[in-house]
Every structure is written in structure tokens, then in C-alpha cells.
Amino acid sequence: MTKEEKYKLADKVVNHALECGAQEVRAVISDSRSNSISVREEKIENLEQSIENGLSVYLFVDNRYSVHSTNRLDNWDELDRFIREAIEGTKYLSEDEYRSLPDPDLYYRGGGPDLKTYDDNFRTVDPQQKIDAAFEVEKEVLGRDERIISVSSSYNDGLNETVMVTSNGFEGDRSNTYYGVSASVSVKEGDARPSDGWYRSSLFYTELDHEGIGQEALKRALRKLGQAKIESGNMPMIIENRLGSQSLSPIIRALNGSAIQQKNSFLVDMLGEKAGSDKLTITDDPFIVGGRGSGYFDNEGLALKKRVIFEKGILKNYYIDTYYGKKLGMEPTSGITSNLVFEPGDKNLEEMIASLERGILVTGFNGGNCNGSTGDFSYGIEGFLIEKGKIVKPVSEMNITGNMLDLYKNLAEVGNDAYEDAAWRTPSLLFNNVSFSGK
Numbered sequence: 289m290t291k292e293e294k295y296k297l298a299d300k301v302v303n304h305a306l307e308c309g310a311q312e313v314r315a316v317i318s319d320s321r322s323n324s325i326s327v328r329e330e331k332i333e334n335l336e337q338s339i340e341n342g343l344s345v346y347l348f349v350d351n352r353y354s355v356h357s358t359n360r361l362d363n364w365d366e367l368d369r370f371i372r373e374a375i376e377g378t379k380y381l382s383e384d385e386y387r388s389l390p391d392p393d394l395y396y397r398g399g400g401p402d403l404k405t406y407d408d409n410f411r412t413v414d415p416q417q418k419i420d421a422a423f424e425v426e427k428e429v430l431g432r433d434e435r436i437i438s439v440s441s442s443y444n445d446g447l448n449e450t451v452m453v454t455s456n457g458f459e460g461d462r463s464n465t466y467y468g469v470s471a472s473v474s475v476k477e478g479d480a481r482p483s484d485g486w487y488r489s490s491l492f493y494t495e496l497d498h499e500g501i502g503q504e505a506l507k508r509a510l511r512k513l514g515q516a517k518i519e520s521g522n523m524p525m526i527i528e529n530r531l532g533s534q535s536l537s538p539i540i541r542a543l544n545g546s547a548i549q550q551k552n553s554f555l556v557d558m559l560g561e562k563a564g565s566d567k568l569t570i571t572d573d574p575f576i577v578g579g580r581g582s583g584y585f586d587n588e589g590l591a592l593k594k595r596v597i598f599e600k601g602i603l604k605n606y607y608i609d610t611y612y613g614k615k616l617g618m619e620p621t622s623g624i625t626s627n628l629v630f631e632p633g634d635k636n637l638e639e640m641i642a643s644l645e646r647g648i649l650v651t652g653f654n655g656g657n658c659n660g661s662t663g664d665f666s667y668g669i670e671g672f673l674i675e676k677g678k679i680v681k682p683v684s685e686m687n688i689t690g691n692m693l694d695l696y697k698n699l700a701e702v703g704n705d706a707y708e709d710a711a712w713r714t715p716s717l718l719f720n721n722v723s724f725s726g727k
Contacts, residue, residue: 289317289319289341289361291449291451291461294317294319294451294461295451295453295459295461297317297343297361298315298316298317298343298451298452298453299315299453301313301315301343301345301367301371301453302314302315302453302454302455304367304368304371305345305347305371305375305455306455308371308372308375309349309375310347310348310349310375310378310455311348311349311350312347312348312388312389312454312455312456313345313346313347313348313454313455314345314346314389314452314453314454314455314458314588314589315343315344315345315346315452315453315454316343316344316345316346316450316451316452317341317342317343317361317450317451318340318341318342318344318448318449318450318451319340319341319447319448319449319450320338320339320340320341320446320447320448320449321337321338321339321340321410321411321446321447322336322337322338322444322445322446322447323336323337323338323415323418323443323444323445323446324336324337324442324443324444325418325419325422325442325443325444326422326440326441326442327419327422327423327425327426327440327441327442328426328438328439328440328441329439330423330426330430332419332422333440335419340359341359341361342357342358342359342361343357343358343359343361343367344356344357345357345371345374347374347375347378348387348388348389349375349378349379350379350383351383351384351385351387352378352379352381352382352383352384352387353378353381353384353387354374354377354378354381356370356374356377358370386611386614386615387611388610388614389454389455389456389588389610390458390588390589390590390610390620391610391620392456392457392458394590394591394620395457395458395585395589395590395591396458396460396584396585396589396590396591396592397591398460400575400584401577402577403575403576403577403578403579403582403583403584404491404492404577404578405462405463405464405465405491405578405579405582405583406463406464406465406491407465407467407491407492407493409493409494410445410447410465410493411447413445413493418443418445419443421443421469421496421498422441422442422443422469423441424498425441425469425470425471425498425501425502426439426440426441426471426502427502428471428500428501428502428503428506429471429473429502429503429505429506432503432506433475433506433510435475435476435477435510435513436473436474436475436506437474437475437476437481438472438473438474438483439471439472439473439474439502440471440472441469441470441471441472441501441502442469442470442471443467443468443469444467444468444469444470445465445466445467445468445493446465446466447463447464447465448463448464448465449461449462449463450462450463452585452589454589458589460584460585460589462583462584462585464491465491465492466489466490466491466580467489467490467491467492467493467496468487468488468489468490468496469487469488469489469496469498469501470485470486470487470488470501470505471485471486471487471501471502471504471505472484472485472505473485473502473505473506473508473509474509475506475509475510475512475513477513477514480513480514480515482509482512482513482515483509483512484505484508484509484512484652485505485508486501486502486504486505486508487501487709488501488709489709491578491580508651511672511682512670512682512684513682514681514682515670515682515683515684515685516681516682516683516684516685517683517684517685517686517726517727518673518683518686518724518726518727519726519727520723520724520725520726520727521723521724522721522722522723522724523646523647523648523721523722523724524644524646524647524648524700524718524719524720524721524722525647525648525649525650525688525718525719525722525724526637526640526641526644526647526648526649526650526674526716526717526718526719527650527716527717527719528637528649528650528651528716529637529703529705529706529707529714529715529716530707530709530710530714531650531651531652531653531714532707532712532714532715532716532717533710533712533714534653535695535717536628536712536714538658538660538663538665538692539555539692539696540607540625540628541553541660542554542555542660542663542692543555543597543603543605543606543607544606544607544623545606545607545608545609545611545612545613545615545616545618545623546612547660548606548608548612548616549612549615549616551661552660552661553660553661554659554660554661554662554663554691554692554693555603555606558603559603559604559605559606560602560603560604561602561603562601562602562603562697563598563601563602563603563693563696563697564598564601564693564696564697564699565601565696565697565698565699565700566600566601567600567601567633567699567700567701567702568598568600568601568696568699568702569596569598569599569600569601569630569631570596570597570598570628570629570630570631571594571595571596571597571628571629571631572594572595572596572597572605572625572626572627572628572629573594573626573627573629574592574593574594574626574627575592575594576627576629579626579627579711580627580709580710580711581625581626581627581628581711581712582626582627583626586609586622586623586624587623587624588609588610588622588623590609590610590620590621590622592622592626593621593622595621597628601696601697605621606618606621607621607622607623607624607625608620608621608622608623609622609623625711625712626711627711627712627713628711628712628713628714629706629713630702630706630713630714630715631702632702632703632704632706632715633701633702633703633704633715634704635701635703635704636703636704636705636716637649637703637705637716640701640703640716640718641674641677641678641679642677642678643677643701643718644674644677645675645676645677646673646674646675646676647673647674648669648671648672648673648674648683648686648722648724649671649672649674649679650669650670650671650688651670651671651672652669652670652671653667653668653669654667654668654669654670654684655667655668656668656687658692662691663691663692663693664689664690664691664692665688665689665690665691665692665695666687666688666689667687667688668685668686668687669686669687669688669724670682670683670684670685670686671683683726685726686724686725686726687724687725687726688722688723688724688725689723689725690722690723695719695722696719698719698720698721698722699717699718699719700718700719700720701717701718702715702716702717702718703715703716703717703718
């Protein structure tokens with residue numbers, strides 16, 4: 289289905305739902321495609337292809353709200369019945385006075401440069417090239433070290449195209465693509481069987497560089513040999529950049545409108561208050577060209593804006609959609625993140641390591657949780673002990689415990705090495721006075 293055909297069908301669905309008794313309607317038509325290839329022992333272990341398309345209808349009927357989805361888009365008689373039944377079903381739900389479409393003045397109205405999130409050549413990439421990429425990554429590792437016991441590699445890609453139309457004046461579409469290649473390696477020494485991996489991605493196939501991924505995965509696995517607990521204690525912690533989002537996610541969840549309204553957030557009533565150290569400045573920037581989270585509107589059609597979330601530790605914004613904005617009596621901002629960008633410091637990971645007399649570099653999280661109401665957390669970690677500015681041995685089977693507010697108030701350094709293979713562009717982060725439990 290072409291973009292024009294999607295718009296035409298979405299318009300028809302919206303108008304028909306209004307004729308059938310809905311007061312407000314949002315129609316979203318999506319088309320997604322993905323490919324996944326995994327390789328092990330020089331053979332294709334798994335090959336999957338998925339093609340999906342569907343319609344989601346958001347109905348506002350007599351102060352009641354519901355969402356309905358179908359993938360039967362080629363028969364109008366079936367869609368007619370689907371819409372009518374959905375509206376009738378909605379009438380049995382409880383009333384909710386806060387449910388409505390957004391204020392039309394807040395919608396994205398078009399314009400802006402190409403954010404380069406879509407590869408026009410997605411459908412023409414030779415499938416054999418995708419398979420070859422996975423095999424080439426595996427070949428980088430095979431036979432390189434006698435301690436290797438397992439090597440696997442994979443290629444994956446995806447395309448998403450969406451058209452959205454509402455009954456109060458929004459029309460918009462967005463498209464994005466992605467490509468990724470990864471490797472995972474397991475090694476042995478005695479009874480130990482550590483493993484690790486590496487991954488690289490791109491929004492455009494011609495920019496996907498998979499050379500060296502297998503070698504990096506092997507290097508990371510081998511350096512884990514000899515992992516052990518060390519003594520418990522409080523010391524500095526460095527989180528490498530690719531893991532930064534795992535330490536940041538409890539903070540972002542606590543900023544969500546639903547958590548704020550339900551008092552299930554440790555950041556309730558903290559707008560304008562100090563929630564982190566002076567090193568914590570984060571901007572939500574949807575307009576980065578080639579950014580993984582770039583776009584002009586959110587899932588409701590609200591125009592995205594560049595916004596400061598934290599400024600020198602002070603909380604400046606929550607993530608508020610239309611529904612929770614009404615319940616909280618607050619202006620909607622958006623219920624989603626785009627690209628999260630830290631204000632960088634002046635050190636990279638190696639320089640942070642060199643600055644520590646004693647500490648731990650965390651390279652993996654192994655389970656755990658964070659209480660959304662209090663911010664108290666406990667996570668399993670693995671990584672490396674640092675002494676006198678150098679990595680001295682690998683550690684594992686240890687836990688960190690504490691409180692998220694205390695953790696980010698102890699943020700001592702922000703790296704200049706932002707991880708750009710994700711929408712949350714986290715750099716390496718150095719925290720002081722973290723509680724580690726081991727022996």
C-alpha cells in the first residue's frame with residue numbers, strides 16, 4: 289500500500305467512525321518489515337522474515353475510550369463491521385472525562401529538514417549480502433584462540449512506515465529504517481565459561497560497518513577470564529557508555545506522566561529542584577540528523593520540541609502526554625523520549641580509569657531492580673577492578689545497592705564518548721561513593 293493509499297484509507301476510517309457515533313477518532317496505519325539471520329558453526333542457524341501491516345483505531349465515544357487493531361485492510365465491508373462493533377463495545381466501558389484528542393494547536397503542522405532516518409534502498413538490498421555479513425563477522429573469530437567454545441553472529445534490519453490521521457485536524461507520516469550486526473563469543477578456562485558480545489548498527493545499509501565486530505566480541509570475552517568477587521565496600525564506579533541507558537532508565541521512567549500522577553515516582557513534585565549533581569545536564573533533542581530517536585511528532589501527533597530535562601542537576605521537565613496532562617493540570621509536552629543527549633565532559637573512558645586510585649568499571653548488569661516510588665535499587669554487576677589508574681582484574685557476582693537520587697547526586701564525571709548506536713546517547717559515567725557487596 290502506497291503512502292497516498294494509506295492516507296486515503298485512514299481518512300475514510302476516521303470519517304466513517306464519526307458517522308457511526310464516535311465524537312473523536314485517531315487512525316494509524318503502519319507497515320513494518322524485518323529480516324533476521326543468525327549464524328553458528330559456519331551454518332545458518334536461523335533465518336526469519338516478517339512483513340506486517342495493520343490499522344489501529346483510537347475511539348473517543350461518550351467520554352469513553354478504547355483502542356482496536358486489525359490487519360484486515362483490504363475488505364471495506366469487514367472494516368465497516370470492525371468499526372461499528374468497536375464503537376458499540378466502547379459504549380460499555382467506564383466514563384473517563386480526561387480522555388480526548390490533543391489540542392489541535394499543539395499538533396505538528398509540517399516542515400523541517402530531512403532528518404535522514406529512512407533508507408530508500410531498504411527493499412533493494414541483496415539478501416545474500418545480509419547473509420555474507422553475518423558469516424564474515426563469525427569468520428573473524430573462528431580458530432583465533434584455543435579457549436573459544438562457541439561463536440555466533442547475526443544480521444538484522446527493519447523498516448517502519450506509519451500514517452496518522454485524526455478527526456480534529458492532524459495528518460502526518462514518518463518512516464525509519466535500521467540495520468545491525470552482532471557477535472557473541474564464549475570461552476573457557478577451567479570451570480569458567482564467560483561470554484560477551486559486540487554490536488554495531490546504522491540507519492543506512494551503506495553506512496553499516498561490520499569489520500572488527502567479531503574481534504571485539506572475542507577480546508571482551510577473553511578479558512573476563514579469572515572473574516571473581518572482591519571485598520565489599522564503597523568506592524567509585526564507572527559505567528561504560530553502552531550501558532548508560534540501564535542506569536538512566538529508572539530516572540526516565542520516574543519522569544513519565546503516569547508515574548507522576550499515580551505518585552509512583554521518586555521525582556514527584558521535584559520540578560525546579562536539585563535531582564542530580566552539577567554534572568547532570570540532559571537535553572531531549574528530536575531534531576538530530578540521523579538520530580535513532582529523531583522525528584517531528586510523537587504518538588499523538590504532538591509537535592516534538594528540543595527540551596532540557598536536567599540542567600546542572602536541576603529537573604526542568606516531565607514527560608506528559610495529553611491524558612496525564614489533563615489529570616495533572618499540566619501542559620502536555622510529550623509522553624515519549626526522542627534523542628537524549630548528555631552535556632559531555634572532557635574525559636574519555638580511558639582517562640576516567642586513569643583518574644581513579646581504586647574503583648570498579650561496570651561492563652554488565654546481571655538482573656536486579658529499582659523501586660519506582662522510592663528510587664531504591666539493587667543490581668548485579670560484572671566488570672573490572674581498577675587500582676592506581678589501571679585495570680587489574682575482572683570481577684563478577686557482585687551487587688550495587690543504593691538510591692537513584694543519591695547515585696546521580698554523586699555523579700562526578702560525564703565522558704566525552706557518547707554512545708551513538710542508540711537514541712539515548714549515554715557517555716561513560718563516573719559515580720562516587722557507590723556501595724558494592726561481594727565477599
